[in-house]
Amino acid sequence: MDRRIGFIGLGLMGKPMSLNLVKAGFELTVHSRSPGPVQELAAAGAAVASSAREVAESSEIVITCLPDSPDVEAVVLGSAGILEGAQSGSLFIDHSTIKPELARRISDRLGDHEISALDAPVSGGDVGAKAGTLAIMVGGPPAAFERARPVFEAVGKTITYVGESGAGQVAKACNQIMVAAQMVAMGELLLLAQKLGVSPLRVVDAIKGGAAQCWTLDVKPPRLFAGERRPGFKAHLMHKDLAIALDTARAYGMPLPATAANMQLFEAMLQLGMRELDNSAVIGVLEALSGEKLQEEARSA
Numbered sequence: 231m232d233r234r235i236g237f238i239g240l241g242l243m244g245k246p247m248s249l250n251l252v253k254a255g256f257e258l259t260v261h262s263r264s265p266g267p268v269q270e271l272a273a274a275g276a277a278v279a280s281s282a283r284e285v286a287e288s289s290e291i292v293i294t295c296l297p298d299s300p301d302v303e304a305v306v307l308g309s310a311g312i313l314e315g316a317q318s319g320s321l322f323i324d325h326s327t328i329k330p331e332l333a334r335r336i337s338d339r340l341g342d343h344e345i346s347a348l349d350a351p352v353s354g355g356d357v358g359a360k361a362g363t364l365a366i367m368v369g370g371p372p373a374a375f376e377r378a379r380p381v382f383e384a385v386g387k388t389i390t391y392v393g394e395s396g397a398g399q400v401a402k403a404c405n406q407i408m409v410a411a412q413m414v415a416m417g418e419l420l421l422l423a424q425k426l427g428v429s430p431l432r433v434v435d436a437i438k439g440g441a442a443q444c445w446t447l448d449v450k451p452p453r454l455f456a457g458e459r460r461p462g463f464k465a466h467l468m469h470k471d472l473a474i475a476l477d478t479a480r481a482y483g484m485p486l487p488a489t490a491a492n493m494q495l496f497e498a499m500l501q502l503g504m505r506e507l508d509n510s511a512v513i514g515v516l517e518a519l520s521g522e523k524l525q526e527e528a529r530s531a
Contacts, residue, residue, distance in 0.1 A: 232377070236259045237259070244296075252274050259288050282310060306340070320345050329474055347370055349396060349397075350368045353365045372391065409468070461507060463509050464506055464507070466499075468496050
């Protein structure tokens with residue numbers, strides 16, 4: 231089993247995923263633009279590299295978890311990037327959410343150098359990243375997927391092989407369509423209940439045991455009722471992911487009318503200065519539209 235793992239990108243998701251890899255006993259080398267998380271990983275026992283190339287030179291498997299498609303392309307294929315340092319026979323895993331066509335292109339470029347690649351975006355937010363219970367959706371060669379399984383099991387709970395290169399990113403785009411719809415629907419139902427003089431907390435309790443049950447209703451309302459809108463998953467990344475879904479659908483002539491409408495609400499979040507808030511904070515846009523602000527509500531209510 232591969233033991234020497236490199237991890238590039240120690241953000242809200244990448245840092246707890248890296249810590250879980252250290253806890254699982256992997257020999258980890260890390261690199262990130264932010265010094266704070268790097269220092270935290272170093273204190274946990276990880277080695278520190280000064281570039282993506284240096285990470286690749288010391289690793290059998292190199293992992294990225296970065297904000298957007300241009301970031302991944304630059305780190306993998308750019309100057310002092312992974313391709314410059316990776317050895318023939320190594321494996322690249324990308325946990326970022328990027329365009330499916332870029333995932334396929336990166337796989338082809340690395341394949342020319344006998345480097346396997348998996349697109350393996352994740353879902354579950356910072357809660358899942360910390361707990362090691364992420365859902366991981368994987369595209370790429372089946373043999374590479376089996377090779378990566380011990381790494382995936384250290385950071386995730388639901389690990390699904392979806393198909394060839396790019397298939398993981400297609401699954402993630404579909405995932406984000408559903409997540410955005412749930413966040414918007416949750417905001418609407420909470421404000422509607424409150425406007426009609428009924429406890430939104432009790433409404434959530436009533437409906438999440440039936441057909442409306444979903445991860446969003448299980449996890450997000452307690453934070454909103456406590457006035458907590460700091461990110462588990464940032465609004466501007468939700469906006470970026472919806473743009474990927476819509477751009478990809480457009481290229482194949484597939485209309486996504488509800489996703490386009492939800493995209494406008496997340497666009498409004500950015501315009502209203504809410505880009506760094508949680509994606510559930512889209513309720514703030516609905517509050518602005520309705521004039522109804524969600525009130526804090528405790529379980530004892």
